[in-house]
Amino acid sequence: MGGILRILVVAIVLAACANATSATDALPANSLAVTASSLGQRALSDPAAFDFVASLTTEIGQRLAGTEAHRRAVAWAETRLKAAGFENVHAEPFTFPAWIRGAESADIVGPAPQQLAVTALGGSVATDAGGIEAEIALFRTYDDLLSAAPGSLNGKIAVVTQRMVRAQDGSGYGAANPIRRHGPSEAAKRGAVAYLLRSLGTDHHRLPHTGALNYEDGVPRIPAAALAIPDAEQLERLAAKGPVRIRLLLTPTVRENAPSWNVVGEIKGNERPDQVVLIGGHLDSWDLGTGATDDGAGMAIVFGAARLIAGLPRRPARTIRVVLFGAEEMNFSGAAYAQAHQGEAGKIVVAGEADFGARNVYSVQLPAGAAGSDFGRALDRIVAPLGANLDRRPALGGGDDIRELQKAGVPVVSLRQDGLDYFDTHHTADDTLDKIDPRQLDQAVAVWSAFIYLAAASDVDFRSLAAAAK
Amino acid sequence: MGGILRILVVAIVLAACANATSATDALPANSLAVTASSLGQRALSDPAAFDFVASLTTEIGQRLAGTEAHRRAVAWAETRLKAAGFENVHAEPFTFPAWIRGAESADIVGPAPQQLAVTALGGSVATDAGGIEAEIALFRTYDDLLSAAPGSLNGKIAVVTQRMVRAQDGSGYGAANPIRRHGPSEAAKRGAVAYLLRSLGTDHHRLPHTGALNYEDGVPRIPAAALAIPDAEQLERLAAKGPVRIRLLLTPTVRENAPSWNVVGEIKGNERPDQVVLIGGHLDSWDLGTGATDDGAGMAIVFGAARLIAGLPRRPARTIRVVLFGAEEMNFSGAAYAQAHQGEAGKIVVAGEADFGARNVYSVQLPAGAAGSDFGRALDRIVAPLGANLDRRPALGGGDDIRELQKAGVPVVSLRQDGLDYFDTHHTADDTLDKIDPRQLDQAVAVWSAFIYLAAASDVDFRSLAAAAK
Numbered sequence: 001m002g003g004i005l006r007i008l009v010v011a012i013v014l015a016a017c018a019n020a021t022s023a024t025d026a027l028p029a030n031s032l033a034v035t036a037s038s039l040g041q042r043a044l045s046d047p048a049a050f051d052f053v054a055s056l057t058t059e060i061g062q063r064l065a066g067t068e069a070h071r072r073a074v075a076w077a078e079t080r081l082k083a084a085g086f087e088n089v090h091a092e093p094f095t096f097p098a099w100i101r102g103a104e105s106a107d108i109v110g111p112a113p114q115q116l117a118v119t120a121l122g123g124s125v126a127t128d129a130g131g132i133e134a135e136i137a138l139f140r141t142y143d144d145l146l147s148a149a150p151g152s153l154n155g156k157i158a159v160v161t162q163r164m165v166r167a168q169d170g171s172g173y174g175a176a177n178p179i180r181r182h183g184p185s186e187a188a189k190r191g192a193v194a195y196l197l198r199s200l201g202t203d204h205h206r207l208p209h210t211g212a213l214n215y216e217d218g219v220p221r222i223p224a225a226a227l228a229i230p231d232a233e234q235l236e237r238l239a240a241k242g243p244v245r246i247r248l249l250l251t252p253t254v255r256e257n258a259p260s261w262n263v264v265g266e267i268k269g270n271e272r273p274d275q276v277v278l279i280g281g282h283l284d285s286w287d288l289g290t291g292a293t294d295d296g297a298g299m300a301i302v303f304g305a306a307r308l309i310a311g312l313p314r315r316p317a318r319t320i321r322v323v324l325f326g327a328e329e330m331n332f333s334g335a336a337y338a339q340a341h342q343g344e345a346g347k348i349v350v351a352g353e354a355d356f357g358a359r360n361v362y363s364v365q366l367p368a369g370a371a372g373s374d375f376g377r378a379l380d381r382i383v384a385p386l387g388a389n390l391d392r393r394p395a396l397g398g399g400d401d402i403r404e405l406q407k408a409g410v411p412v413v414s415l416r417q418d419g420l421d422y423f424d425t426h427h428t429a430d431d432t433l434d435k436i437d438p439r440q441l442d443q444a445v446a447v448w449s450a451f452i453y454l455a456a457a458s459d460v461d462f463r464s465l466a467a468a469a470k
Numbered sequence: 471m472g473g474i475l476r477i478l479v480v481a482i483v484l485a486a487c488a489n490a491t492s493a494t495d496a497l498p499a500n501s502l503a504v505t506a507s508s509l510g511q512r513a514l515s516d517p518a519a520f521d522f523v524a525s526l527t528t529e530i531g532q533r534l535a536g537t538e539a540h541r542r543a544v545a546w547a548e549t550r551l552k553a554a555g556f557e558n559v560h561a562e563p564f565t566f567p568a569w570i571r572g573a574e575s576a577d578i579v580g581p582a583p584q585q586l587a588v589t590a591l592g593g594s595v596a597t598d599a600g601g602i603e604a605e606i607a608l609f610r611t612y613d614d615l616l617s618a619a620p621g622s623l624n625g626k627i628a629v630v631t632q633r634m635v636r637a638q639d640g641s642g643y644g645a646a647n648p649i650r651r652h653g654p655s656e657a658a659k660r661g662a663v664a665y666l667l668r669s670l671g672t673d674h675h676r677l678p679h680t681g682a683l684n685y686e687d688g689v690p691r692i693p694a695a696a697l698a699i700p701d702a703e704q705l706e707r708l709a710a711k712g713p714v715r716i717r718l719l720l721t722p723t724v725r726e727n728a729p730s731w732n733v734v735g736e737i738k739g740n741e742r743p744d745q746v747v748l749i750g751g752h753l754d755s756w757d758l759g760t761g762a763t764d765d766g767a768g769m770a771i772v773f774g775a776a777r778l779i780a781g782l783p784r785r786p787a788r789t790i791r792v793v794l795f796g797a798e799e800m801n802f803s804g805a806a807y808a809q810a811h812q813g814e815a816g817k818i819v820v821a822g823e824a825d826f827g828a829r830n831v832y833s834v835q836l837p838a839g840a841a842g843s844d845f846g847r848a849l850d851r852i853v854a855p856l857g858a859n860l861d862r863r864p865a866l867g868g869g870d871d872i873r874e875l876q877k878a879g880v881p882v883v884s885l886r887q888d889g890l891d892y893f894d895t896h897h898t899a900d901d902t903l904d905k906i907d908p909r910q911l912d913q914a915v916a917v918w919s920a921f922i923y924l925a926a927a928s929d930v931d932f933r934s935l936a937a938a939a940k
Contacts, residue, residue, distance in 0.1 A: 058707045061584035113539065114531035117899065205675055206899040230902040237528045429587065429676040432700040
């Protein structure tokens with residue numbers, strides 16, 4: 001009996017007998033759906049995931065790619081994976097231009113001298129050693145900035161204070177992302193000498209949110225930083241009263257060809273080990289906090305799920321490969337992984353990355369065509385009691401680090417976690433262990449473990465399902 | 471008819487006719503209780519208090535006593551009081567030793583190098599220019615530190631991580647206060663070279679809470695700083711694994727005989743102007759935030775209440791004096807005021823200070839003997855519909871700035887505001903305007919305005935009531 005058919009039969013029996021617990025005893029002990037369900041139950045009381053992120057954030061702390069701390073994190077991760085029984089544990093090196101934060105400050109020079117809470121955007125160039133002092137041009141929306149005429153910002157510091165929408169699915173961040181990534185070059189095109197934005201965040205604390213920018217080729221590169229949200233609102237009030245002058249100082253540096261590593265560990269499949277279910281998170285973090293929710297938690301979830309599966313009496317047919325990516329925040333590790341594994345895409349059954357915090361999974365998006373399949377229906381029945389539901393919409397993407405794999409034809413999955421408060425602390429000094437609720441983290445491990453196990457133990461073929469759905 | 475009797479009669483009529491609104495029309499237009507009630511109603515939709523704190527925190531920002539910003543705040547306050555119709559507006563100078571923050575940083579040197587979020591305690595001495603590096607001795611309670619033997623902390627940095635209790639009445643802060651004020655000297659007595667405490671706060675943000683310490687005479691003065699709460703918990707986890715070394719750098723300075731001012735404005739009484747109802751807040755703030763809840767809001771409340779009374783067709787009998795104290799955070803302005811006004815205590819009918827945030831008043835504590843008086847009963851009936859109740863217990867104190875007046879025999883009142891979240895942002899960079907809910911602020915203005923008006927327009931004699939109650 002093939003894997004999918006087996007799942008279907010078990011799922012139908014499970015559904016029929018939902019209120020007759022003794023009936024499940026009659027099922028074969030190795031039935032995939034039963035095992036997936038029991039993995040989920042065990043995950044709900046397994047301390048391994050929280051222990052993982054507690055140890056990493058305490059014993060290493062921040063681990064910006066390119067720093068000595070990240071190198072220690074790589075060694076920590078290899079040790080941790082080996083100790084948990086993973087096989088083929090190794091670190092795959094690559095190089096990238098490491099951006100390292102320097103001093104950073106912003107002060108209102110007039111009319112009311114005061115300090116502002118700011119942090120440089122990742123990739124920002126430095127100011128002059130003495131800083132830049134200029135009058136600001138404040139725009140309450142990004143569209144207002146884009147509507148400004150060329151030359152209209154000559155010599156000014158452009159400030160965009162557009163608010164970000166709080167949303168469970170994080171859609172507010174996606175919508176606001178161009179303000180951070182492209183705002184610096186858009187401001188520069190119009191003559192600005194520096195760029196400040198209201199942090200892309202949903203909190204009201206004096207802790208600015210960093211994050212990467214993307215300079216446009218051929219446009220002058222101007223220094224760029226994020227204002228804490230109360231500070232952006234302070235500037236709005238002051239700018240409404242008259243001209244405001246700011247002095248901005250940023251001294252970041254770049255180290256070309258810095259080393260980083262994607263750390264890999266596997267649970268080898270016992271029937272078709274060359275077929276790979278690839279799951280990951282990213283080991284690097286921003287430098288302001290300790291990277292607890294971004295992305296200690298994500299790694300902890302896939303680690304915790306895979307570890308439970310490794311502890312089963314019988315391994316799944318396919319190999320489960322955990323990849324802890326090494327430079328996600330600056331967008332380098334996914335491409336490095338894809339390049340190092342060119343030609344292997346066909347062996348990857350499915351790829352998924354947990355990189356959206358530490359809260360519960362409320363929705364699962366499978367590759368196109370899979371939601372309505374036997375696999376999808378079986379998974380839906382298993383995760384529904386955990387509070388997650390199968391989304392009929394396919395996963396559009398699975399995470400920054402697997403985008404290149406997706407482009408190479410690898411099916412991707414998206415297990416969506418509750419992100420209502422994710423952007424309260426995202427990319428700030430506040431991203432620390434105390435923000436993680438172990439109970440919610442464990443629910444995410446439960447859902448991931450069910451998905452991973454079903455994908456690795458069955459013969460589901462997401463490529464065929466996608467082709468059939470067209 | 472005397473003031474108290476008049477209040478009583480009006481209050482009884484009001485109570486009897488609570489559901490017959492037309493009946494109140496029959497009351498004399500100048501009835502005190504009716505006027506006090508209508509003041510409260512007007513306060514609920516009066517933007518003046520919020521405008522006050524918005525302007526101050528935006529146009530001045532932080533205003534640590536002894537800084538140029540505080541000097542600007544004094545000028546701002548004089549202008550503001552005059553514009554609002556206050557009389558006898560002036561600034562009363564005094565001098566004090568101003569403590570000015572310098573650089574501050576703390577880093578875990580080993581076993582896991584990482585930065586900690588710290589801020590120097592007000593009054594702390596500086597470290598050496600290169601900082602202090604030492605192993606920590608961590609105590610989870612202050613009692614554990616006090617139990618340590620002399621010499622047992624030789625050469626170490628003492629760290630106390632006791633938690634503070636969240637409480638509506640702020641009692642958690644009072645209980646924990648010795649950890650900050652006296653902990654440095656207690657640690658020094660036992661040989662410590664520096665002192666760190668878990669911030670006295672109820673949040674979980676990387677924003678440490680500053681506040682003043684009190685060195686004990688004859689004990690070595692060691693540098694002292696507060697850890698942000700997530701950082702204190704990080705140290706607890708690390709210390710549980712083994713020795714932890716920290717490097718602490720603090721470079722504050724002290725300027726002796728720095729100038730400050732208590733800013734005064736009055737609404738002169740039209741019958742007994744020499745009898746004074748003294749109400750205040752403090753104009754100085756800590757330097758990390760913009761002093762919105764501490765104590766921009768408190769000043770805004772008494773300003774807003776007094777301003778409403780100033781706008782009445784008929785002034786109260788007694789003078790209302792607003793004092794904006796100039797160095798509360800370092801505990802100098804109350805003594806300066808009392809010293810400058812020695813011998814005048816007998817003319818002060820009652821004193822009160824609003825210095826507990828921006829939320830609603832839920833309880834009013836009058837001087838001893840007043841709760842059961844006609845005055846107390848009348849006030850209770852007026853403030854009950856606003857959500858505040860008369861506490862049968864007398865006010866034990868009325869605020870740091872009026873403690874010396876209280877010692878000199880001045881009766882004090884305490885209008886207690888909801889402090890459940892006051893210590894989330896207290897003394898941190900997060901004390902900014904966005905933390906204030908104008909609706910709750912206005913409720914506090916309403917209750918204060920009723921109290922102030924009744925005290926100033928009646929002939930209540932709190933000293934006699936206290937004597938009679940003995």
